[in-house]
Amino acid sequence: MTKNEYVPFLSKVLEVIPHTAIEYTFRMSYEGDVLPGQFFEVSIPKFGEAPISVSGIGDGFVDLTIRKVGHVTHEIFEHYVGDTLFMRGPYGNGFDVNNYKGKDIVIVAGGTGVSPVRGVMNYFTEHPDECRSLTIINGYKSADDILFKDDYPRYKEKANLILTLDAGEETADHHIGLVTKYIPDLQFEDLSQVAAIVVGPPAMMHFSVMALLQLGLEDHQVWISQERKMCCGLGKCGHCRIGDQYVCLDGPVFNYEKGKHLID
Structure with a gap:
């Protein structure tokens, strides 16, 4: 069965790390290969999706550092530890x-x-x-x-x-x-x-x-x-x-x- 690349998966917010008033890192559950510089599409039903670069990689997680600048990212900031977000990816080639x-x-x-x-x-x-x-x-x-x-x-x-x-x-x-x-x-x-x-x-x-x-x-x-x-x-x-x-x-x-x- 061919995988539908448009279908996202659910990822749990493991940790939220604030940096500035408008920039937080969301540590998201993820198992799989990923490179620095690749990105995920993060989405919330009825609000849309936004491409977010990978800012950290660890065992069972990826870090996504998000700036609150638009409709989708404002809504993402309302999701905290224990909540889930939809993601698809990773996309792009990244830094090898x-x-x-x-x-x-x-x-x-x-x-x-x-x-x-x-x-x-x-x-x-x-x-x-x-x-x-x-x-x-x-x-x-x-x-x-x-x-x-x-x-x-x-x-x-x-x-x-x-x-x-x-x-x-x-x-x-x-x-x-x-x-x-x-x-x-x-x-x-x-x-x-x-x-x-x-x-x-x-x-x-x-x-x-x-x-x-x-x-x-x-x-x-x-x-x-x-x-x-x-x-x-x-x-x-x-x-x-x-x-x-x-x-x-x-x-x-x-x-x-x-x-x-x-x-x-």
């Missing part, structure tokens, strides 16, 4: 950590763009012997907007962590300025062994990638995510189509050799 093993890894992410790369940051801070080095540059608007606050002490211990805020006063925990400010100062023994990931708002991604290329990286050494373009997950609705690519099927993660041509 094998592409970055043995490399000097640079991860540049801003705002909610930190969510889809959190799994990669967790993997290499837990397995530091599997990369040459790890540099994490994460940027937020203000201290009140920082996601996954409990992760950063561990990242600081295991990686070269540069946590930035757009404005305010510099402290021992964070710098002030855009993430692009800190890319030109990065130094590596062998640029050919560097692999970079960039995820965030379009302008931030554009200028971060340009800064990395000016540093000497080549297109094929950079990966980006077009996760803001995700829609049905099945390539049927056409909302995510850019040229001949369907972001929900061919992405949302793209190597920049291909991703640079995806102009929306």
